[in-house]
């Protein structure tokens with residue numbers, strides 16, 4: 161008969177989060193480097209430092225539970241990071257790259273918010289109030305990081321990206337006499353930019 165309990169699942173999730181924070185420390189370093197916008201770069205740097213604190217907080221939670229500090233490879237965040245790094249390899253203009261980095265960052269934040277939401281709820285129901293308080297602090301930081309990215313997107317980064325796409329359109333309209341075959345490559349790239357609305361459910365790429 162199966163003997164695993166919610167406590168076992170809880171410890172498993174902690175190991176998963178411990179590994180995902182460590183993966184994110186490396187990813188956030190790369191994202192800060194790729195950002196072509198001072199405030200966005202510093203948002204990624206700030207969250208990387210916060211993430212180092214989140215790793216320590218998880219170590220405290222393991223200690224409170226008398227569990228060994230251990231990570232377990234998190235495939236979910238690895239996939240999100242992998243998608244983000246393929247975006248960084250794209251030949252996007254600077255403004256579009258900034259919008260795409262926000263989209264990738266927010267996907268990671270939402271994944272973490274889901275994980276910590278569960279961890280807080282399970283810690284409470286299992287009577288680990290001190291652990292729940294620590295995990296709640298991390299959840300609050302993830303939410304704040306997500307909101308910061310939304311506000312950066314909405315305070316100019318998306319607009320800059322959209323106007324660089326519009327500039328392409330202007331080039332095209334000047335060239336109105338050109339045969340349709342010449343227009344299609346530039347038009348082909350547009351919907352990806354137009355749909356880049358971080359903070360919303362739209363995904364710029366699949």
Ligand SMILES: [Fe+2]
Nearest residue numbers: 181211214272
């Ligand atoms: Fe985190």
